[in-house]
Amino acid sequence: MSTARTRDGQLHIPTIDLATFRDGLAADRALVAAELDRAASTVGFVQVVGHGIPAAVETGMIAAMDGFFGLPMWQKKALRPASPEFNRGYTPPRAERLSLSLGVDSPADLFEAFNVGRSADDFPGLGLDELQYAPNLWPLRPESFEPGVMIWFSEAARVAREVTSVMAVALGLDADFFASYQDHALEVLRLNNYRVPADEKQLTPDQVGMGAHTDHGIVTVMWADPEIRGLQILDQDGSWHDVMPTAGALLVNLGDLLAHWTNDRWVSPRHRVLPPTDDEGRLVRRRSAAFFHDGNADAVISVLPGCADEEKPAHYEAVTVAEHLATQQSDSRGLAVKPSPSRDTEPLLGVQT
């Protein structure tokens, strides 16, 4: 885990064009890979254009989100998982504190979310753990929810793989280097809804939409409402910087496993979401869809040969994806959190808003 490095105090998020990498000549592909290397070594975020996701697929996913999050709370809560260890279904507002995964306490996060992921049934014959590869929970309404979300899911999965090909080239590896780590990848799409709280005056100055955290897997492919402030990245000097995607672009950020693989040559950036605001500083609703591409649960991640030498020895032990995720995710839900002298004693789960 690390924080973003600025250049001249500015946090610049480079843009890469996946279509150029897909269809371009070797020299064009090398330029895209170099740009990604620059982004990965500094800010840990990149904007992706030329991703090839049709506009209708984006519209369908947004309509699915709006339809589901617009349901009455009792209907949404019926979709909560039987146990919070299952990363599926509905998470009500103020049910998680992502900053706990960094050992930092904060008021409970404002976001509500719906999680969808790969299930053991998607990979017959592999005997995968049904806690990690849990079955999905689908709402009956809106009817278009499941197809709309699943099409987005498979497109985001494709984009994640294309980005990892660019990464492999950027690291001087074969373009398909990561393929053996991602053929039964743990993948979760978290649809996030940051509603304007009913009583704005209740917001304390330290209230966050989503607490500071790093993403734990390989890469996150994210759609977010353009031109709404909320998402911020921490730089190495401890300053937070706003990040807003350009309309039509996706934000892609690196997760902890890439920092591990590259022995911290690349950055898994610390980020958070403030209560979202528009241009005039008014609180507004904001939506995001974060697709986490975490790799095969049984894949062993050890520092890549080209990323360690006598001067900079490997400072990460080999770890499986499942081992790594187990500790990180349970922390953010307060499942494995050490007692802290918190001023806030409300229970973490099942809190009504």
Ligand SMILES: O=C(O)CCC(=O)C(=O)O
């Ligand atoms: O909503 C956002 O912009 C960020 C979401 C995020 O960081 C996450 O879901 O891990």
Ligand SMILES: [Fe+2]
């Ligand atoms: Fe995140």
